Amino acid sequence: METEQVAKPVKFSKPHRFRFVSKTVSSAPLAVFRVAFGLMIFVSIVRFWSKGWIETLYIQPLYYFPFYGFEFVKPLGGYTYVIFAVCGFSALLVALGLFYRVAIVGVFLSFTYIELIDKSTYLNHYYFVSVISFLLIFLPAHAYFSVDAYRSKRLLADKMPQWCLDSVRFFVCILYFYAGLAKVNTDWLVNAMPLKIWLPAHNDLPIIGFLFNYTWVPFVFSWVGCLYDLSIPFLLWNRRTRVAGYVAVVVFHSLTALLFPIGMFPYIMIVTALIFFSGEFYQRIIAFVSPKVSLPTEFIYPRSTYKLSSITQQLLIGVFTLFFAFQLLMPFRYLLYPGELFWTEQGYRFSWRVMLMEKAGYTQFMVKDRTGKQLIVNNNQFLTPLQEKMMATQPDMILQYAHILQDYYSKHGFISPQVYVDSYVALNGRLGRPLIAPTTDLANVSDSFQHKSWIIPFNDEIKGF
Amino acid sequence: MIKSNWLQMIVVCLLAGIIWACSGKGSNSDPDPDKGTTDRKAVLINLADNSIIPAYANYKVKQDAMLIKSQAFLSKPDITTLTAFRQAWVDAYTEWQKVELFDIGPANKTAIVNYYNIYPTSVAGINEYIADPTVNLEVTASYDKQGFPALDYLLNGVGTTDAEILAFYTSSANGTKRLAYIKRITDHMDALLTKVINDWKSTYREEFTTKTGLDIGSPMGQLVNGYVLHYERFLRSGKFGIPSGAMLNGVVSAEKVEGFYKKDISKQLAQTAHQAAVDFFNGKNAVTGASGPSFKTYLDGLGAKDSATRKTLSEIINAQFEVVNQKINVLKPSIYEEVKTNNAAVVQVYTEMQKAVRLLKVDMTAAMSIVITYTDNDGD
Numbered sequence: 001m002e003t004e005q006v007a008k009p010v011k012f013s014k015p016h017r018f019r020f021v022s023k024t025v026s027s028a029p030l031a032v033f034r035v036a037f038g039l040m041i042f043v044s045i046v047r048f049w050s051k052g053w054i055e056t057l058y059i060q061p062l063y064y065f066p067f068y069g070f071e072f073v074k075p076l077g078g079y080t081y082v083i084f085a086v087c088g089f090s091a092l093l094v095a096l097g098l099f100y101r102v103a104i105v106g107v108f109l110s111f112t113y114i115e116l117i118d119k120s121t122y123l124n125h126y127y128f129v130s131v132i133s134f135l136l137i138f139l140p141a142h143a144y145f146s147v148d149a150y151r152s153k154r155l156l157a158d159k160m161p162q163w164c165l166d167s168v169r170f171f172v173c174i175l176y177f178y179a180g181l182a183k184v185n186t187d188w189l190v191n192a193m194p195l196k197i198w199l200p201a202h203n204d205l206p207i208i209g210f211l212f213n214y215t216w217v218p219f220v221f222s223w224v225g226c227l228y229d230l231s232i233p234f235l236l237w238n239r240r241t242r243v244a245g246y247v248a249v250v251v252f253h254s255l256t257a258l259l260f261p262i263g264m265f266p267y268i269m270i271v272t273a274l275i276f277f278s279g280e281f282y283q284r285i286i287a288f289v290s291p292k293v294s295l296p297t298e299f300i301y302p303r304s305t306y307k308l309s310s311i312t313q314q315l316l317i318g319v320f321t322l323f324f325a326f327q328l329l330m331p332f333r334y335l336l337y338p339g340e341l342f343w344t345e346q347g348y349r350f351s352w353r354v355m356l357m358e359k360a361g362y363t364q365f366m367v368k369d370r371t372g373k374q375l376i377v378n379n380n381q382f383l384t385p386l387q388e389k390m391m392a393t394q395p396d397m398i399l400q401y402a403h404i405l406q407d408y409y410s411k412h413g414f415i416s417p418q419v420y421v422d423s424y425v426a427l428n429g430r431l432g433r434p435l436i437a438p439t440t441d442l443a444n445v446s447d448s449f450q451h452k453s454w455i456i457p458f459n460d461e462i463k464g465f
Numbered sequence: 466m467i468k469s470n471w472l473q474m475i476v477v478c479l480l481a482g483i484i485w486a487c488s489g490k491g492s493n494s495d496p497d498p499d500k501g502t503t504d505r506k507a508v509l510i511n512l513a514d515n516s517i518i519p520a521y522a523n524y525k526v527k528q529d530a531m532l533i534k535s536q537a538f539l540s541k542p543d544i545t546t547l548t549a550f551r552q553a554w555v556d557a558y559t560e561w562q563k564v565e566l567f568d569i570g571p572a573n574k575t576a577i578v579n580y581y582n583i584y585p586t587s588v589a590g591i592n593e594y595i596a597d598p599t600v601n602l603e604v605t606a607s608y609d610k611q612g613f614p615a616l617d618y619l620l621n622g623v624g625t626t627d628a629e630i631l632a633f634y635t636s637s638a639n640g641t642k643r644l645a646y647i648k649r650i651t652d653h654m655d656a657l658l659t660k661v662i663n664d665w666k667s668t669y670r671e672e673f674t675t676k677t678g679l680d681i682g683s684p685m686g687q688l689v690n691g692y693v694l695h696y697e698r699f700l701r702s703g704k705f706g707i708p709s710g711a712m713l714n715g716v717v718s719a720e721k722v723e724g725f726y727k728k729d730i731s732k733q734l735a736q737t738a739h740q741a742a743v744d745f746f747n748g749k750n751a752v753t754g755a756s757g758p759s760f761k762t763y764l765d766g767l768g769a770k771d772s773a774t775r776k777t778l779s780e781i782i783n784a785q786f787e788v789v790n791q792k793i794n795v796l797k798p799s800i801y802e803e804v805k806t807n808n809a810a811v812v813q814v815y816t817e818m819q820k821a822v823r824l825l826k827v828d829m830t831a832a833m834s835i836v837i838t839y840t841d842n843d844g845d
Binding site for chain 1: 503504505506677678679680712715767768769771772773778781822823824826827828830831832833834835836
């Protein structure tokens with residue numbers, strides 16, 4: 001809970017439950033976050049574009065793996081560049097705080113659309129960006145230090161309801177805490193897997209590389225990583241430990257950036273954690289900067305509070321309550337499925353499970369029909385290397401691919417083709433074994449949220465969350 | 466790898482300091498040579514200096530011998546020079562199997578494997594190329610018209626008897642053109658090999674042994690990828706899977722065996738190639754036969770093992786290699802004959818090789834943390 005902000009006197013005495021809702025807080029942290037977040041998205045888009053990934057990930061593939069229920073999201077061919085341009089441009093507008101509401105809706109829709117095209121590119125931090133931009137749609141992040149506020153005195157406010165800021169903070173806390181909770185399992189803590197595999201790959205780094213030859217080092221990294229994720233929400237929330245917490249954030253994410261190919265994620269998190277700093281902290285920076293760039297005093301100290309009408313406010317509180325209930329429950333949906341989560345991946349995505357598995361697989365598909373025709377599929381003919389790699393370890397993608405093959409071969413000389421897969425998957429240092437029942441005709445199976453009974457059960461147990 | 470910046474350097478130094486301070490003397494962690502090594506530099510140096518470079522030197526001796534015999538044949542095509550050329554071709558083709566798997570660096574850049582050993586060779590294509598001596602031998606379309614398989618046809622397949630084969634070069638109006646084509650393709654082999662060997666000597670050895678990272682495009686990453694790909698595509702599919710029909714539609718294609726026109730060497734080629742893959746895995750010195758730092762010792766150093774049986778991954782892989790060797794050993798010298806008369810034995814080799822492919826492609830690469838991808842991932 002914020003301690004540095006004194007609650008404004010409330011005009012009407014409200015019932016107890018509205019006390020939190022009526023507290024106000026400086027607009028500065030959310031405004032700074034808006035600027036930083038917009039710039040990070042913009043940089044991400046530029047980086048993605050300049051690496052040629054739009055072409056290789058969204059234009060070159062012949063087939064895509066849409067998410068269940070989102071099959072209507074289709075790749076747009078050459079127009080994919082347009083949607084990236086829209087996203088990048090909107091992100092810049094968000095940073096500037098110009099036409100903010102339209103811009104943030106633009107970021108949310110374009111970014112989410114891109115991420116829904118193909119499961120093989122799923123990353124937790126993309127989901128994070130989508131969810132944060134969804135939250136920001138409803139928040140007055142443009143009420144302060146924005147072009148919109150500069151142009152509209154009515155909008156300009158250096159205070160806003162506290163829940164507006166705290167909802168973003170709370171969401172970031174969920175992310176860290178759940179990521180930590182997911183590490184409380186026997187593979188991570190008892191076997192130091194998968195870090196035991198990943199760290200020795202960096203034993204040639206200058207200065208710290210030699211450490212990765214010691215068998216105890218992955219254990220230290222695993223335990224520290226787990227404790228870090230679990231404790232960071234509290235360290236950042238508490239004023240007394242905030243600076244230490246932020247230093248930990250910078251150290252931890254810089255280290256992961258150095259060791260693992262995770263792109264923008266560490267930097268986005270380092271920037272995101274800034275939202276925990278207090279209004280006073282930012283006010284001091286602004287007070288220092290604004291005379292130098294000669295911003296009018298009334299723009300910096302408008303002495304007004306952003307107000308929502310009570311109906312809007314109650315509506316939003318309702319939406320946010322549902323949203324957070326969803327966020328808190330969604331990662332636990334795996335409990336509804338039998339079998340080992342890491343093996344079946346039923347309920348694995350959208351749950352802040354990061355860096356938990358070294359999983360590699362190999363699949364060979366056989367297509368046959370009742371006339372006795374049969375062939376072994378060359379996966380390269382249909383999938384990109386990334387798609388093949390992702391598909392090989394994830395049952396729902398294996399099924400989608402089987403249906404791609406079914407469609408293709410029913411148009412290419414096979415009469416109601418049957419599709420079988422010979423799969424082999426290794427998880428966290430265990431010797432590989434078949435993932436999918438080789439006798440199941442996957443052409444005959446349709447995807448659903450039901451348990452996939454054609455996954456061969458895992459022959460080991462990973463205890464924990 | 467993300468490029469280091471100042472912030473990261475500071476973080477690294479801080480962390481190193483902290484952990485170093487906490488780690489005491491670390492004396493309990495002296496590397497035990499029996500347990501293998503996690504020192505990739507040692508692995509790369511051994512593979513370069515004791516396996517790859519000497520293997521190319523060994524091969525060059527055989528290829529040079531073949532070139533001399535081919536010169537003799539070209540200047541005086543008769544039964545003596547033909548027989549000598551043919552034998553030198555068999556020797557070189559066999560020795561080639563010991564270097565074909567090094568599809569990395571210079572070999573990868575020159576695509577030497579594609580120019581040397583794509584079969585079945587195109588008879589119609591060879592005849593076209595003989596007719597047109599200006600045709601470019603450096604394009605993809607020319608792969609199956611040169612190298613060892615083309616020589617196989619030209620030395621063993623242009624007639625049913627030696628007399629007929631000699632007549633192909635002597636009595637016909639086109640004889641000189643045909644001899645000239647042999648010269649063209651053997652010269653091309655000479656040029657390619659010279660380039661590969663020189664590249665290894667001049668710059669690539671240095672690059673190979675100093676870039677010890679495992680990221681995309683690193684020597685170790687390319688080496689492992691190339692090794693596994695070679696095992697899967699050239700050993701499993703090329704030599705057994707495709708001829709036996711185990712790969713496609715069950716269509717048996719005996720004529721797609723390696724060394725189709727010579728017939729009786731296909732098993733010897735496959736045996737040699739497979740043994741080369743096994744020896745490379747175990748880091749065998751190409752001259753002395755002694756083992757050194759290798760994929761095997763690296764896996765042992767990483768402690769890769771089956772948690773159920775406690776067997777090390779390298780033991781499991783070597784055991785599977787042995788099973789494959791045994792399955793190859795029982796074949797007839799001509800895999801063509803075997804496919805025609807006892808195809809099940811050939812399919813069995815394929816099946817056992819398939820198990821080895823999985824161990825290499827999934828278990829070994831996962832244990833080594835060698836990624837086959839080109840974009841970011843967050844590890845899940």
